[in-house]
Amino acid sequence: MxxxxxxxxxxxxxxxxxxxxxxxxxxxxxxxxxxxxxxxxxxxxxxxxxxxxxxxxxxxxxxxxxxxxxxxxxxxxxxxxxxxxxxxxSDDYWRQFLKTNYNNQQFGFGQSKNQKVMVEYSSPNTNKPLHLGHLRNIFLGWSIAEILNRSGYETVKSCVVNDRGIHICKSMIAWQLFANGATPESTATKGDHFVGEYYVKFNDAYKQQVDELVAKGMEKAIAEKEAPIMKATQQMLLDWEKGDKDVLALWNKMNGWVYDGFGITYKRIGADFQKMYYESNTYLLGKQFVEAGLKEGVFFKKEDGSVWIDLTADGLDEKLVLRKDGTSVYITQDLGLADQKYDEFKYDQSIYVIADEQNYHMKVLKLILQKLNKPYAEGIFHLSYGMVELPNGRMKSREGTVVDADDMITEMVNVARTKTEELGKVKDFTTDELKELYDTLALGALKFFLLRVDPKKRMIFNPEESIDFHGFTGPFIQYTHARIKSVLRKAGDVSVNANIIETSEPILKLEKELIVLLEQYPVMLDQAIAEHNPSVIAIYVFNLAKSFNTFYTEHSVLNAETETKKQFRLMLSSLTAHVIASGMSLLGIKVPERM
RNA sequence: GGUCCGGUAGCUCAGUUGAAUAGAGCAACUGCCUUCUAAGCAGUAGGUCAUUGGUUUGAAUCCAAUCCGGAUCACCA
Incomplete structure (x- = not known):
């Protein structure tokens, strides 16, 4: 306690x-x-x-x-x-705390809560590669699941792949028209990037066709519908829905390329999922809700046959749940998917990591499920996060202003290499060890950068300035860990005599600051869960590292004034290293032994 | 227009269940490596907490109004 x-x-x-x-x-x-x-x-x-x-x-x-x-x-x-x-x-209290926990690998972890939490995150489209915004989503989702997991919740990480629809057909049409049979292999291009290029090609061609039609005197709105490439795309979507063999084959082939590409990126950044859902399988779900909802009077039917729910009493609007042609809309399949997830996993909580542009949608989703008296409705939580923006506004994939995830990682690795070489502290590392260190530092910097901010707030990323390695950053904390480890190595395999501290001299101010912070770690975990906010951990671990560095500069561990002081400080250092490593692991960040 | 979110140092952000002189990091300036990793530490400078009014012993925090920015309100996903 x-x-x-x-x-x-x-x-x-x-x-x-x-x-x-x-x-x-x-x-x-x-x-x-x-x-x-x-x-x-x-x-x-x-x-x-x-x-x-x-x-x-x-x-x-x-x-x-x-x-x-x-x-x-x-x-x-x-x-x-x-x-x-x-x-x-009393100092005795703090010494007792240190004695109990300095070697406790479970420190900060919670008891089993007997609750299952689903965390849905990432949820990419299969027509273009991942970008910085996806990374924020992925790091947040992964981290919140990890925090819950360590605190005693059973977690199931899931992902809904948006693998069908008009946007996928755009890449497919463009590939048919412009690729001449090119493949990721033939062009030595990562699969998701390869497909993304055709999505861009589609938009270029589309824009050109619209301009031509407008030049011939057609109204822009009409031209946008009449452009041949757009009509071909819409036809392809219909063919896909009819199950046309050739279209399905192409769709499978191109999605396969994208999955190969995503797989590489996911592996590199440490994202994982226990359950994948594909929209091509779920987009027809939810119709049973329409029937039930109509019967219960939660929904109503308009003259044209479309089905709605009236949420005006809740301060919202009327919302369509079924088109007049009887097909589902987005919210319909989300209702169905929520139900399917519950059937399969019987979750107590279901967290959706989705950008804040869908706040309204998620509010409606939960509200409808509540009105339908679904037992799992209360457990639905939208972990809403702000967009990652550039200094001059939102990233636009069509305008080529997105910050690509893979490029970003590559750049961070380069920065890590340059800085490490400048400092020259690990000249004895093997090539493999160096590679691992660069990855650790690069991803540490990137993950910390995206997780240290309150998820709710939108954040600005300036591509002109690479992410820093000093100050309030991942590498600063990683450095502190390496520094402590260095001291502990030099101390040798000291089996710390925990009794020796019973008679120890007064705890000094900087020692006290550190130990008080360490004692707060479990409280921080609780807070991060209560707020669904990993930045609580990021800020805490930073403060802990800072506090250690101040202590370290002022007091010597190995050359402490007395032997008991030395023992005490070794235990303090050891616990600090452990809490830093533990806290960072909750953010998906590794800490090196040396750097 | 309705609803929701935000506005804190030059920049990026903490602090927002009310509490001591509003805190970090970056950038700027000054010091500190012959002893445990200087990716560090110490210090200087930088603030009408968007504005106005209210509640309170006490307001960046709560309430109201206003200004600014963003999101959303589609038989789109």
Whole structure:
């Protein structure tokens, strides 16, 4: 149990015993004490001053006295400044914490929650390669699943591949028209990039045809429908739906190329899925909901035969759930897929990692399922994230302003190589070791960059400036880890005598700062889960690394003042390295032994 | 137009269940490598927390209005 959770009921008890004042533990405001004051944790007193008719100073002194008297093993000192009661926790408590956990590989992990959570993420289209926006999605989804997993939830990572529709047909038509049978192999191109090129070719040709028609005097809106290449694409979609053999063969072939390409990228960045869904299999789902919904009066039918739900009472609009020709729309298949997932996995929670442009859609999805009284409706959570934008606005694939995921990784690897060579610290590494280190640093920098920001906020990426390796970055934290490991290696295989710290001298300020932070790790995990927000972990691990570096510069571990100090600091360093490695692994980031 | 999200240092972001003098990183400037990794540390400078009003002992945080930016409201996906 965390120290704050431990303290709260003790304070509540004092308030009750001395003043007959009942307060919920959540009403107590306890913060870490600011470094300029004496103490570890601080109780804010203002809220009780009025009700108890005492001055903050008097109140603080009385509570402080009572706490020390009742729990001398826990509280050793206090001071009151203005309305703040600063409490000092005994060194014994911190030593005990360190002793219990310095070698505990499970530190921070939660007990089994007996709950299953599905996390759907990535969900790419098969007509173009992954870009920076996908990376944010993938890193977020993977990370939140990992955080849940380590905290005791059973997780199932899933992916819906958007493998059908007009956009896929565009690449297919363009390939038929312009490829002359070229393949990824024949052109030595990664499959997803290869197909993406034909998607671009389609758009170029389409634009040209529209311009020609407009030049001949046709109205633009009509020209956009009449362009021959567009008509051919629409015909192809119809043929696909009819199951035309040749079209299906081409579709399978081109999607296969894309999957090969995605596979390479997924493997490199560490993305994985336990369950794949393909839209070509799910796009007809959900029609049974329409029947049921009509019967229950949740949906209604218009004269033209289309089916709707009226959500105006919930502050939304009327939403179409079935076209007049009886075909499904997007929301219909999402209803069906939610149901299918539940059938298969009986999830307690289902998290959808989808960009915030679909906030409305996801709100409607959950609302409809609630109105249909689906047992799993409450467990649906949209992990909405902001778009990654360029300094001059959104990335547009048609305008060629997307930052390609593979290119981005390659560039980061180059930066990692350059910086490593400049510093020349790992000249004895083999080629393989160097390759691994560059990958570790490159992906560490990239993942940290995308995960350190609150998912809800849209973020700006400037391709002109490569991602930094100093300061609030992945490599800074990786460096700190390598540094600690270096010290631990030099210390040798010291089997730390945990008893030796029982009589140790006072814990110094910078040691205390570090140990207090370490103790908060499990609380951070809880917070990250409560907020569905991996940036909580990223910020925490950064602060931990920073705190270690300050300590490290000021105090020597191996040449500590006394042998007990040395033991204490080795344990402290060891736990710090472990929490850094553990926290970073929750973000999907590896930490090197040396760099 | 309706709904939702955002506006904090030159830049990128924390802080938003109200609490001490609003914090980091980058960029700028100044120091620190003969002892554990300087991808580091210490320091200087940089703020009308979009604006106005309100609630409160106390507001970047809550409420209202306004300004600015974005998303969304398709028989598109």
């Amino acid at each position: 965390s120290i704050v959770k431990e303290i709260k009921p003790l304070i509540a008890a004092v308030l009750k015993d001395h003043y007959g004042f009942s307060t919920g533990e959540t009403d107590l405001t306890i913060n870490t004490t600011k470094p300029e004051f004496e103490g570890d944790y601080t109780l804010v007193l203002f809220s009780y001053v009025k009700q108890l008719k005492k001055s903050p100073e008097q109140l603080g002194n009385e509570i402080g006295d009572a706490l020390i008297k009742a729990h001398p093993q826990l509280f050793v000192a206090y001071n009151v400044i203005k309305g703040f009661l600063n409490l000092t926790i």
